Amino acid sequence: MHTEFLMGNEAIALGAVAAGVGLVCGYPGTPSTEVLETVAKHRPEQAWVEWSVNEKTAMEMAAGAACTGVRALVTMKQMGLNVASDPLMCVEYIGVRGGLVVLVADDPGPISSQTEQDTRSFAAFSKVPCFDPSDPQEAYEMIQKAFDLSEKYETPVFLRPTTRVSHAYASIQVRDPEEYRKGPAASFEKDSSRWVIFPRLSNRRHGEIEQRNALLSEVFSAEPANRIDREEGAFASSRRGVITGGISWTYAMEARRFLGPVRLMKVSTPFPFPEKRALEFLSGLEEVLCLEELDPYIERELKYLCGKRGLKIRVLGKETGHVPAAGENTRDSVLSAMAGFLEVSLPGPGELPAPPALPVRPPVLCAGCPHRASFYAVKQAMKGQETLFCGDIGCYTLGNAQPLDMVDTCLCMGAGLGIAQAVSHLEPGRSCFAFVGDSTFFASAVPGVINALYNQASFTLIVLDNSTTAMTGHQPHPGTGRTMMGQSVRPVSIEGVLRGVGLTTVETVDPLNLPLAVETVRRVAVLPGVKAVIFRSPCVALARPKGRVDIDASACVGCRKCIREIGCPALSFDGKAVRVDTAQCTGCGLCRQLCPAGAITGGEIHA
Amino acid sequence: MRKDLILCGVGGQGTVLASRLISSAAMARGLPVHSAETIGMAQRGGSVFSHIRIGEGVYSPMNARGEADLIIGFEPAEAVRMLPFLKPDGRVVVSDRGVVPVTAALSGGDYRPEAMIEYLRDTVPNLTVVEAERALSEVGHPKVLNLILLGAALFDGSLGLSEEDLAGAVERLIPEKLRETNLRALRWAGL
Known part of the structure; x- marks a missing residue:
């Protein structure tokens, strides 16, 4: 083992390499992209790595690898899972020989996505077991566990980090190359009763999958990553507990520094839900606050469990309006939700005088794009x-x-x-x-x-x-x-x-x-x-800039047509003439072509 | 040692490299480091940040409000934006050079970076304002603002790292042909 400073996605990639992965494919999507790129940089001999044309093709490739006995990783963002869902739903029924881990990075906020969908809910829908890491170190270990579990139970397994885990950096302990697992060579064994999906097979497999997931709920209840931190001090006889998972768990652990150690459970395997472990956590509690992002997944699981066991426990969270239904959690939102729930008053933050109006900075096309x-x-x-x-x-x-x-x-x-x-x-x-x-x-x-x-x-x-x-x-x-x-x-x-x-x-x-x-x-x-x-025309972030334009301030009539019509971030107006930011301008020459005064010279000529 | 830092600016200003240098320097001293930064669409000219948390006992890569020991602002308005994260006796190191967003250029430009610096002078007792244009021309390179600001935080003692720590990180992370210029930028504030 040695220490490296790794992004969550890099940690996941190195974990997959350490687990002896033999095929990695996916389609780029924030916040998942760096996983595959990092595997490509550390590609083990014999391993196949590709950006596939889309997530559906990538998932089918991974399913193919998994029937040869080779370990496969397929990577995508949460939207990509929608594209890949057809093969995934079926491969769950068919099963795998080599471990198959489906890395789906969710994007609470959303920060760079169209939806705020939750892969934990998709896991329950598709019946595919799911791991939910809280930090890069845990993600590194979980992907290795996920491969082992996948092979042992012959099922694909989700690893579902969120943006703040995928893009967090941490100094973490990773294996030396000599400690990596050596994967078996691929050998497809013909067996049409196994690899050809037919209604009769699906019917039999459906029953087996439900039985297996009931078993996995037990297995996950013994999983140390589903940890319970005990209440102490002021909360020793409290009837209140907090349950969380993913990045929100790290926020809750930090909140304990301000509030004191309240009873806290972290759900690291949301599906199949670790019911026994959750019952252990619930024992003696009267109220539970659920802190999670995206769907009220844990909240509903607890309500279901309380209903099933006839437990009189108030389950609070998104559905009860105790925390917001949408958007990211933050250190502050979790601290304030926990303080409110535990009736602890915190010193208010020092009030800053109102600042001048801050400029809005929506993302824009690059200069020269x-x-x-x-x-x-x-x-x-x-x-x-x-x-x-x-x-x-x-x-x-x-x-x-x-x-x-x-x-x-x-x-x-x-x-x-x-x-x-x-x-x-x-x-x-x-x-x-x-x-x-x-x-x-x-x-x-x-x-x-x-x-x-x-x-x-x-x-x-x-x-x-x-x-x-x-x-x-x-x-x-x-x-x-x-x-x-x-x-x-x-x-x-x-x-x-x-x-x-x-x-x-x-x-x-x-x-x-x-x-x-x-x-x-x-x-x-x-x-x-x-x-x-x-x-x-090539992306300006890849092509070398072809010089830059010059603006003759004495010829510029100040009409600002260039700024008004194309909105290039390299152009600004100083009150008299338009100026060009030489650090940004790539010399694309678009502004020159529409300047009515001929004040702009230089840059590329496109003819 | 425990230090919570925030680096902030506008996409493309070099906050990521500066964050990496600090992390590498801290790790070389055997300290655990957690950090988080903006990646993706917001990088295209948007507001960007890096949270860096150095030392034991850290769970989250993100800082809470009122927690940061130091904010390094690569742009005046961005420093103001992140100010709620500063702890009461924390320090702000800020470049005085504004980056005017396209939206302001379109609407006629109502963003005045000087007003942000004035606000910071009024509200932050521990403030270091770096004259960016002067610094860049003295160093003789237009793209080393990140190292100049790091140096300013280094020499006013707020970074908790030594010149040797950071010079070592520069050696490890910056290609040889750019090293000399970057080291000059790092040391500018100490001259």
Whole structure:
């Protein structure tokens, strides 16, 4: 063992490597992405690591590995689990030979997601056992336990960290490489009575799964990670206890420093719920406060248990309005909820005088981002017309911000195509657009294109191709020609896919060549049927800046058209002239192309 | 030793590297470290923070209000935003250079960083204001504000680490060709 300073996700990755994982695949999504990236950096010989095209494919890969006896890890964020749920629900019935851990990172807040869904509830729904770590050290140990449990009981197992665990850093104890488990070689043994799902098999397996989960509730009740901390001091004869899990447990432990040691239980295996351990915790209590994020999961389990056992205990939490139903917990929210519950008065915080109005800082497209130019070109081309601009999931969701204001809808990955084609059928007079990024195109847009084409929709598909998966930190995808195994491969061509399924109009343009980009959109938008414009220009976070623009303050007329129309964060107004922040400007030249006074020079020429 | 710190600024200002240097320096002294920081969408020009908690007995990577011994503000308004986390006798080290958000540029610019510095002078008894432009020009590199601010916290004693501790972290974490400049930035406040 040795000490390393690791992010929760890195700890999970090293835990998987120590557990002898042989296949790791997933799709990027905050806050889960670093797990797979870290495994790739520490890839054991013989192990296969890839960013799959989407979570469904990744889950199916992992299921395939698990039937060969090899340990597999599949990684995704909570939204990704929705995509992967079809194979997951089935692999739970089929079972596994090699351990299969499904790493799903939840995002209370949400901070960077569309929903606040709870994988603990998904675990109960899918009948898949679930571990819920509180910190990087525990996550490191839990993933190893999860692999052992998965193999022993032949079931996939969830490891479900949340953002503050995935992205926390801690100095933790990890194994030396010599202590790593050596996994077995893959050997698929043909057995159609086991690997082919049929109603009769499903019926038998359903019964077995319910029995196994009843057993696992007992096993988890003996699991030390479901720990109970005893009441002491002022709370020694208290009839009140607090139950929690995940990051909230760390907040509660810190609160005990201010409040004194109240009786506290941590639920580390939310499904199957450790009923016996919970009964031990409940013994002698009259009131319990549940502190958890997302669903009132523990709260409902306790109510169910109290009902089943006829226990007269008040269970307080989200459903009773004692804590907020939505959003993240914090150190302060947990401390104040516990203090209120335990009737302890805390010294109030010192009052600060009201500060001046603080600037709002919504996330924005980077200076020089080619998506800004693409959105601006479409906006210019379609000025004055009835339009619908369907956005999608990625950096380009930020195209919704002022002044671009080019995202009318955003639902989930690939959904822009479905929305655009529905509206095109129902409102034929409206010119509909679906914007989709390159990684999202491969992940979930292709069936939408085929559907639109065959079912006679009429809209313009705009592929924003910056040659990377930018929002999650620049992962490769099938269009990039790189893999996580370090291979250089032939990229899958977006034009080729679109022409292959039957689109006849597929135009590729550099969005930073503004006149050409506008002209292309005008021309393509009026064509009937499904047609595509691919705006191709690399992500500025990856491409080396091509210099920067200069603004001649004496020539600038102060009209601020550049700021008002494109909202580049590198441009600001000093009261007389526009100034450019040289640290941010990449020299994309978009502002130069729309300056009416010709005051902006330099930067790239796109012709 | 127990120290609770917050580093805050705007995405892209180098708070993450500064946080890593502090953590590495503390760990080299055998101290356990917990930290948490902003990752994801908010990094694109949004407000970002790192919480760093050094020493034994820590469970949570996040600080509570009124707990931080030190706030290092890479931007005046961001320091003000995090001020509720400062403990009553805590110290604030802040850069005087504002980053004007696009929203303010669009609405005509009603954000005055000087007003934030004035507010800090009125409310924080233990305040170190770093003149960013002067410091950067004296160090001779436009992108080392993070090391300059670390140095300011180091030399006013509020970091609880020594120059050797941090210089060692620079050796470990910063590529050789940038090391000299970063060490110069770290030592600027001590000159």
